[in-house]
Amino acid sequence: MPFPFTLPTTSSFSFSTYFGSDSHPSLPLSASTYRGVLRDALKKHKRLPPSEQSPHLASILLSLNNYVPYLLAVDSGLGSQPIAGEELDVVLKSTPTVEWRPTLSDSTLPGREKGRLKIQSLEFEIYFVLSTLAYTYTLLSRSSLQPLYSSAASSPSTEARTLAIQTATKHLLSAASIHAYLSHRSDSVASSPPCIDITKSTFSALSSLALAEATLLAVSKDDPYPAAVAQDRNKNDKEWMIKAPEIPKVRAHLFARLCLAAAEHAANALALLGASAGKGVGKMDSGLVGYVDDLRRTGRGKACRFFGIDAELGGKNGEGIAWLHAGMHELGFKSGEGEAKKGLSFGRLKKGWEEKREDRRVEKSSHWGADAGRAEEQRVLEMLEKKWVKMNDTINTQAIPPIGPLVATMPSGREIHALKPLILPVLDASILESMRAPPDRSDDYGDGSSGEEDERQEPVGAFPGTKEDYSSSSTYY
Numbered sequence: 001m002p003f004p005f006t007l008p009t010t011s012s013f014s015f016s017t018y019f020g021s022d023s024h025p026s027l028p029l030s031a032s033t034y035r036g037v038l039r040d041a042l043k044k045h046k047r048l049p050p051s052e053q054s055p056h057l058a059s060i061l062l063s064l065n066n067y068v069p070y071l072l073a074v075d076s077g078l079g080s081q082p083i084a085g086e087e088l089d090v091v092l093k094s095t096p097t098v099e100w101r102p103t104l105s106d107s108t109l110p111g112r113e114k115g116r117l118k119i120q121s122l123e124f125e126i127y128f129v130l131s132t133l134a135y136t137y138t139l140l141s142r143s144s145l146q147p148l149y150s151s152a153a154s155s156p157s158t159e160a161r162t163l164a165i166q167t168a169t170k171h172l173l174s175a176a177s178i179h180a181y182l183s184h185r186s187d188s189v190a191s192s193p194p195c196i197d198i199t200k201s202t203f204s205a206l207s208s209l210a211l212a213e214a215t216l217l218a219v220s221k222d223d224p225y226p227a228a229v230a231q232d233r234n235k236n237d238k239e240w241m242i243k244a245p246e247i248p249k250v251r252a253h254l255f256a257r258l259c260l261a262a263a264e265h266a267a268n269a270l271a272l273l274g275a276s277a278g279k280g281v282g283k284m285d286s287g288l289v290g291y292v293d294d295l296r297r298t299g300r301g302k303a304c305r306f307f308g309i310d311a312e313l314g315g316k317n318g319e320g321i322a323w324l325h326a327g328m329h330e331l332g333f334k335s336g337e338g339e340a341k342k343g344l345s346f347g348r349l350k351k352g353w354e355e356k357r358e359d360r361r362v363e364k365s366s367h368w369g370a371d372a373g374r375a376e377e378q379r380v381l382e383m384l385e386k387k388w389v390k391m392n393d394t395i396n397t398q399a400i401p402p403i404g405p406l407v408a409t410m411p412s413g414r415e416i417h418a419l420k421p422l423i424l425p426v427l428d429a430s431i432l433e434s435m436r437a438p439p440d441r442s443d444d445y446g447d448g449s450s451g452e453e454d455e456r457q458e459p460v461g462a463f464p465g466t467k468e469d470y471s472s473s474s475t476y477y
Contacts, residue, residue, distance in 0.1 A: 001369040002142055002172060002213045003291050005135040007060065008128060008197075009042045011099035011116065014446025016439075018096040019074055023089040026435040031074055032445040034067040042132070054143040057136055064133045069425040071129060073432075075122055084429040095120050100128045102197040103135075106283040117195055127182060127198040134178040138210065141168035141175075142369070148227075149368065165221045169214050173417060176210035179203045181422040196282040205272035205292075211417060212265035212295055216373070218416050219255045219262075219302065225380045252313065254414070256306035261413025263299030266292055287370065295372035300330040302377055303410065305384070317388060318398030319406070324385045326403040333378055335385065 013035060015028035041063040045056050076083055077090025099116040119125065144167040147156055156164070183203035186193075193199050220226065270292045273284050308323030328335035392398060 001145070001216075001295070001373045002138050002168075003209065003288060003372075004142060004368075004370065005138055006103040007042055007045055007132055007135055007139075008103050009046055009101045009116075010039050010128070012036065012039060012445050013096070013098045014443045015074060016443035017446050018093050019078075019090055020093055021077060021088070021090045023087060024077075024432060024435040026437055026439045027070070027073060027077070027088075027090070029439040029441070029443045030435060031067075031070040032443050034063070034070050036445045038063040038067045038129075054139070054146070057140050057143060060136050061133075061140070064129065064136060065425065068129060068133065069427045071126060072424055073427050075126060078122070084426055084432060086429065086432050088432070096122055096125075098125055100125075102195045102282075104197040104202065104285050104288060105195050106285045119194055121191065123189055124193065124198060127186070127193070130178055130182055131198065131203075134175040134182075134206065134210075137171040137175040137178070141171035141213075144168040144171065146368070161227065162221055165217050169217045169221075169417075172210045172214040172217065173419065176207045176214065177419050177422045179207035179210065180419055183207060196284055201272045201275045202284075205269040207419070208265045208269040208272065209292055209295070211419065212262040212269065212299065214417055215258055215262035215265065215415075216295075216299060216302070219258050222251065223255065225305075225384070226376055229376070229379050229383055252306045252310040256303045256310065257411060257414035258416055259299045259303035259306065259413075260410065261415050263296050263303065264413045266296035266299055270296060291370060291372050294374045297331050298373045298377050301327040301374070301381070303327075304330055304407075305377070305381055307406075307410070308384070312388060315396075316398070317392045317396055318400045321385065321388050321392060322401045322403055322406055324381050324388065325400075326407050327381050328378070328385075329403060330407075331374055331378055331381070335381075 013032065015031040015035070019028045021027045038060075041056075041060050045053060045060055048056055073083055073088060074090055077088040078092060080087075080089060082088065097118055097120050099118050101116045102114055105114060119128075144164045148161055148164055180203070182198075183200050186198075186200040186203060196202055270289070273289055273292060304323050304327030308320040308327065311317075311323060312320035325335040392400075
């Protein structure tokens with residue numbers, strides 16, 4: 001958590017070939033220059049192994065922030081809209097043609113990379129660029145959270161954990177605002193999008209998804225139970241004596257309603273993704289759909305846990321255990337099966353193997369958290385169930401009610417975040433003034449190869465993560 005988006009790649013493109021400006025002749029060349037830097041950064045990022053991609057995100061973000069103002073300036077000039085008080089005039093010479101590789105569309109052939117898609121609209125170029133910016137913010141939030149799940153070092157302090165979660169939340173809210181802006185902007189476009197990645201339903205779904213993830217992070221910041229379970233599993237942690245976590249009764253009920261709000265946002269995103277796939281623009285990536293469904297389950301499972309904590313703090317131990325069973329049911333697991341089977345069993349061996357594999361993914365920064373925290377919440381529920389059942393059997397025996405009536409009494413969710421409108425970057429007046437001069441060189445960013453062959457220069461298998469470079473050509477080593 002959050003979702004591990006794959007950044008798209010694009011072809012080379014010369015703005016001067018398709019656009020001209022009498023008021024600012026150097027604008028097309030400047031836009032091509034910064035787009036070329038972004039294209040090279042995306043290509044390099046794609047070729048890096050997973051462990052080196054996280055540090056490279058800062059370079060991607062810088063390239064995007066540098067290019068976006070020039071792209072939006074060209075778009076504003078086409079509509080004769082002033083920028084920073086200056087009149088900007090841009091004319092269209094011919095229909096632009098640019099290629100982008102979609103990353104949310106499911107591949108028609110399993111195991112084969114999706115090909116590039118030709119688009120003939122500057123508006124769709126804006127969609128892909130701003131979507132890439134939103135994906136980058138989401139990946140930056142993953143990078144901030146990665147140390148919290150790592151077992152290679154001792155568990156982070158409370159201050160470090162809080163800072164990491166706050167940073168990740170800020171990035172997720174930025175991504176949600178971008179997706180919401182794109183969803184609103186797409187209302188004014190009459191032409192149909194060429195792929196599912198840039199449809200209005202997809203933008204709305206990704207905005208709801210980012211908001212759901214940010215809402216759950218607001219709970220995680222003050223939720224000591226996952227940290228306690230992670231600390232207990234971390235063999236490198238020296239703090240082996242862990243004080244039992246305590247949560248005030250009022251906050252437990254508040255956290256439950258926040259988790260329900262996150263689950264509602266995830267359910268909305270799941271419905272919108274289904275709507276996107278039904279419009280004839282391709283099939284949505286099954287990994288993303290599965291992740292959103294797991295996030296919905298995780299939100300409801302956490303809500304049940306906090307309702308159980310609220311009941312247990314009020315002396316209703318039996319009802320608290322029932323809420324834990326309801327949480328396991330919402331996650332899609334059977335409660336108590338871990339304690340019922342003593343010794344070795346295939347289920348326990350499989351679970352242990354999956355946990356070790358997830359730990360290796362965290363260390364390698366390779367698609368960890370693809371279950372949206374579902375397995376982590378299962379471990380927390382099992383820890384509390386073991387403790388509370390023992391107390392209920394020996395000290396204060398109470399009947400455990402059925403879970404159906406309890407789930408039916410769950411209230412609606414409560415919001416904690418309000419999305420701020422996206423403020424688009426604008427070129428400074430001094431930069432616009434400098435572009436009134438004619439270009440000092442030719443715009444050759446559209447020359448050369450813009451297809452697939454420019455990404456197949458490295459030998460096959462030279463570095464991890466180069467599956468896309470496999471070809472049918474015969475090469476001997």
